[in-house]
Amino acid sequence: MIFGRSVQQARIDSLLAAARNGTGGALVIRGEAGIGKTALVDHAAAGSAGLRVLRGVGIESEVEVPFAGLHLLLHPYLEHVDALPGPQGTALRAAFGLVGAGTVERFLIGAATLSLLSELAGGGPLVCLIDDAQWFDRASADALLFAARRLRQEPVAMLFAVRDGTGRFPAEGIDTVVLPALGRDSAIAMLNEHARGLAGATRARVLAEARGNPLAIIEFTAALTDRRHGDDHGWSLPVEPLPVAEQIQDAFRARISELPEPTQRLLVLVAADDTADLTVLLSAAQRLGLTAADLEPAEKAYLLTVSAHTVVFRHPLIRAAAHQGAPRGWQLSAHRALADTLTSDQYADRRAWHLAAAATGPDANAADALDQAALRAGQRGGSAAVAIALDRAAQLSTDPDMRARRQIGAARAAYDVSWLDRAAGLAADAADVSTDASVQAEAAWIRAQVAYERDTPAAAAALMLDGTAPIVGSHPEQAVSILTDAIGCAKDACAHSLIRRAAQLLATVSLPPQSALRPVVDGMLGLGSLFAGDTRSAVTGMRKLVDAARDGHVHGMVERLLAGYLALIVADDQAATDLLDALATDARHQGALGWLPYAQEPLAIAQLLRGRFRDAGTTVAEAMTVSADLGQQTQTLIMNAIPAWLAAVADDAGACRSHAEIILGNEARHPTNAAMATWALGLLDLGRGQFDTATDALDAVCAGPARQDFLVRAVPDHVEAAVRSGQVSRAARHVPALDDWAEHTGQPHAIALARRCHALLATGPGARTHYDAALRLHHETDRPYDHARTALLYGEWLRRQRHRTDARSHLTDALTGFERLGAHGWAARARTELTALGDRPVARQHDRDPAARLTPQELQVVRLAADGLSNRDIAAQLFLSPRTVGHHLYRAYPKLGITKRTELHRLTL
Template sequence: MILGRSVEQARIDGLLADARGGTGGALVIRGEAGIGKTALLDHAAVAGADLRVLRGVGIESEIEVPFAGLHLLLHPYLEHVDALPRPQGKALRAAFGLVDADTVERFLIGAATLSLLSELAGDGPLVCLIDDTQWFDRASADALLFAARRLRQEPVAMLFAVRDGTGHFPAEGIDTVVLPTLDRDSAIAMLNERARGLAGPTRARILTEARGNPLAIIEFTAALTDRRHGDDHGWSLPVEPLPVATQVQDAFRARIGELPEPAQRLLLLAAADDTADLTVLLRAAERLGLTAADLEPAEHAHLLTLSADTVAFRHPLIRAAAHQGAPRGWRLAAHLALADTLTGDQYADRRAWHLAAAATGPDENAADALEQAALRAGQRGGSAAVAIALERAAQLTTDPDRRARRQVGAARAAYDISRLDRAAGLAAAAADVSADESLLAEAAWIRAQVAYERDNPATAAALMLDGTAPIVGSHPEQAVSILTDAIGCAKDACAHHLVHRAAQLLAKVSLPPGSALRPVVEGMIGLDDLFNGATRSAVAGMRKLVAAAQDGQVRGLVERVLAGYLALVIADDQAATEVLDALAADVRRQGALGWLPYALEPLAIAQLLRGRFRDAGTTVAEALAVSTDLGQETQALIMNAIPAWLAAVADDADTCRSHAEVILRNEARHPTNAALATWALGLLDLGRGRFDTAADTLDAVCAGPARQDFLIRAVPDHVEAAVRSGQATRAARHLPALDDWADHTGQPHAAALARRCHALLAAGPDAGTHYDAALRLHQETDRPYDHARTALLYGAWLRRQRRRTDARTHLTDALTGFERLGAHGWAARARTELAALGSRPVARSHDRDPAARLTPQELQVVRLAAGGLSNRDIAAQLFLSPRTVGHHLYRAYPKLGITKRTELARFTL
């Protein structure tokens, strides 16, 4: 019976009931040491006896070993790995060291964990109970949290017990309960169970000092009872109140201090490794002159338990007391004995850490061993282990350049797992000790990437430029990579002077003949030309990068993202879609989930600009969900501009403004997307007929620093708003820039937008000529939104010219297009114009489109299913479980009016 935990037990019981009913969920149980977390996990194990129970525990000494915790939890079920999608199965085996593989993407392990749990749940509901999760290695914790956040359609319950004040377990997005101390009645009941006959003052003292902590009640009772019976372990309660866990640990330390010295040293040896392997422990003990018999006093004192081949501490605080309370010389000897014992290849990582723990100063052998451990961890996708191992290796290194190289490697790994402060600190430390220009440039790059997340892209770009200038002549490929990233950041910041500085440095780079980076250099210099008004040469340079990316000649992820972006700048939206679609597919295939939002953001913009609003909404919804899950705060922030723009088209004012406000409150974090959000607000006002306000808002976009990239496309909206508000002169202000862009890009849809603007400003028959030309150009490009906007304006103009039949044709076309797109405000404008002609209402085509009823993820799943992919293949692409995919299809079929998969082929989705 667990006292004082009825609320928490009920919550756990509810989680188990949900799993039995087919719905998954996760719960984090937090609290101080001894507060009863393990007891609640034990309750879950008993209450879930009819479920398959998976149980794991974090081991402090293995916190540096990547996927150690996950392996402990899942290794009994590895025969099921063959049922996983092949890349996931291979990644999971590599993570567990069962097969050799190139570097594994850590998020692919999370997807594999989710798939394996789903596979196991196919035989019936299961519950995962994980104790001391704060000691799970970061790679295991990330994989389990990835799965836990996607369990909704799986009959899987996950419970994590986390001790506060030690370790780290970032469980954002998971329901959490913090265990309170026991109420007084429950504490008294527990004390009565342990020692009903204690004298009143002793009982009061225990209750006061234990402060409702169950373990403290148990241990203080044992200690004071022993003292009363003359078995004095030398422990007494402190005069000043200390944290309860500290008091309990002190109690354990006092009991350990009463053991014979050999028993204390053997207890320390067990604490130093804590892997429960009795054979390893006894082999190491022999090196210290100890024997198995020396364990007996500790066992008799109930400090640890022994079996045929394992040894375990009764509570983690006993282990901490045994290790922390021992003399330093004993600790060093224990770690050295373990290092000398663990000589096999399978023990290489543990041996490296024991060598490091035994070092009393710089030790290159230990540093080399840790660096090799980091290399192995990196190949298995354990970035956290890489960071920890390389940082410790650097501390043991005397040579400044070798130390700096290890610090930079640790910084890069820390950045990869979003430990931004640690990454910046390590990079700065490396810069302080090394004179190697390449290392300094890499360190500056890492600090810049942290600045992008924490500060703003302009600061990031400036740091990259300062760090790269010295290596332009000596390390050309490294220089191009960093400078390309710098230009991307400077572009985001609208810091054109920094783009120019980077382009000047790129012009000095001497690349080998035929280098794949040559188009990258030309594309980046082309962007600088654009910002300096040299549109012709700018477009030519940027086209070279776009074409190279389309041909698969560009490999770097940053470079491919920027190639897609430059395609938007030169109005080649089809090429942008192709480049970014291919990039997103590669990222999914590799399991590089952290890169997915960076590919999906410009892809969603490309879809938006092409009038593929449903696609854009689906893409940005996934990007927002992934970036939020991964803690990519800046990326999640800036993507609010896209749903703001889509909501403006849909005349959803509340959604538009709420998304726009999110990014505009943080405008310095990403001025370009802030300008996109401002365009959205102007578009909302334009669609609602608030032309003066719209003209002011849109003028800020068209005159602002972001005007020279894809936001040049806001000019037609500004022209329309200004003309409709009677400001013809103001309306023409930005038209020359649009004409220049349309002329040099040579894209029909760009020319169509320019023609529409000239039609709005023209007088007499010239307006009709421009409108006709614009519509012909629209017909070449399949741009439904732009076509409908032009048809609406042309129809309104024709109505005013009393050409009623022609007006009705174009207005009907506009209404049909707007209804199909869900552009409700613009559809209302078209209806108003038709009503002025006395026309009857036109049926809303979007009401007959079943796909409009699907959620973004349902639409995504249905499209892939319609393309012939199985649920398992779809799950692998979308980082979901097959059961979740099936759930989305189950919900989608009634909305589409179908009952089986083969019927999907008749839909245009």
């Protein structure tokens, strides 16, 4: 019977009922040791009638073994892996060590876990019950949590029990219940259940010291008055109050101390390897002169349970008491015996950790074994395990250089799983140990990447520059990689002096003529020239990287991402779209989910600048969801600039300001995107006719440190706002910069924007020449938003010049374009102008466009379905479950006015 947990039991029952009804969900139960988490997991298991039950438990001794927990949970269902999309099936088999697959992207394992659970749920609803989840290895935890966040349309319930104060289980975004202490009435009821005849003074003492902890009530009662034997174990409650878990552990330790010494030593061995494999434990016990008979006293004392194949402690605190209370020599000999037993290849990782635990100082053999374990973990996508293994290997290393290199490897792996403090600490330790300039530079690079997340892009760039200067001559390719990153960070920070400094260092790097990094150097030097004011040289250099990337000569993710950014700066938005879309596609196919938001952010900007607002909204919505799921806090933050800008165009003031406030409240984290958010606010005011405030906001963008980035495109909005507010001299302030950019990029749409500005500034009939030229260029480049904006201004000018017929034509053109784009504020302005001409334009209903009624994810799914992809293929691309894809299609069809998939091809999506 469970006492005092009716509310939590109801939550679990509701979770299971939802799964039976086809809706997935997850719940985390947290609490101190003994508070009743396992009892609630057992309650869920007992109430799982009609559900397939998958049950797993975290094992502390396997917390360093990647995917050990996931394998324990899913290995009975491996025959279903064949039904998964090919890359996912291969990745999952590789994670479980069943096949070799090179290096597996760790996020692909999460997608494979989601797909496998969905596959299993096809045979009926299921529930996953995970006890002691804090001891799940990080790779397994990440995979399960990724699935848990994306199971809403699957009949799958997931329940995780997590002990606070030990291990770590980062379950952000998952519903969590923290178990409180039992109320007094429940505590008394439980005590009566276990020891009704207990003396009054002892009852009061147990209740006071147990503090509502169910296990404490049971164990303190057993310790003070042994109901089985009627004798005193010699344990007494401490004078000074301790945490309840420590008191329970002390009670267990006292009971263990009464056992025969061989039994105590055997308990230490069991505690040293809690995988419960009786065959392994008895083989190791023989090496210590112990036998299976030595387990009997512990079993009779109700401390552990022995079956034909396993031996398990009744509670994890008993294991802790057995291990921590033992002499150090017993612990070391237990680990040595286990290492000597686990000699086959299948136990290589466990053996490595037992060798490490048995070491009393530097030990090259143990270090090498851990190094190999880290290599295997990396190939399986277990970055957390790599970090842990290499960190310990470094501690055991006898050679200082090897120690430093292992610390660098551990730091890099720690950074990959967002253990930022650990990454920075390991990198700093490596720099202290090594005199190798390459190691020093790598350490500085890692610390800088942590600073990007924790501090500012400028701080990151400065660290990279300081670390790279000593290796420019000796390690050119490493120097290029770090300096490229430094320039990217400095650009984000609008730190022009750092960009120039990095470019100066980069110019001194001597690469072989045919090096694949040569275009990267050219592009970065071009960016340096841009911020030095030499636009001509800048565009020439940046185009070399863009062209090389388009021709397939640039392969690194970072380099391809930078090529996409540079394409935006040189106004080659089509190249930016192509490069970044291909990068995002490759990230999907490779399962490199962590790269997806980084590719999608500039891709959304490219789509936005080309007037593909629906595409931009869909892209950034997925990017923000994925980055939030992966804990990419900085990336999630800075992307708010894009929906702010899109909301400004749509005249959604609330959404625009809320998104802008998020990033402007953290402006130092990413000044370039903060400037874009300010542009959004200025654009919102411009569209609403608030010209003075719009001019001020847009002037801050056009005169600010980000003005030489793609944000030079805010100049036409600034000119319009300033002219409208009567500040003509102020309006012309930034036009030379726009002219310079347009001239040197040579892109028709850039020249069209410049011509629009000159039309606004013209005082005579010359305005008509500029407007006509701008519209011709817009026609050439298929820029619906820019076209509509120019047509609106031209129509307004023509109406003031009393050219009513021409004005009506351009204003109608503008209105049609704005309505098609969902630019409601601008459409209202065009409608007002037409009304002034005596027309009565009817407002086009936004929802006449069927695709406009879809959510971003529904639109993604529908587009892929229209291309002929199956639900399973769509799910693999979007890292969803097939049933979720089906749910989106089910919701989309009525909005689109269709009833079946074959009708999708006739829609414009």
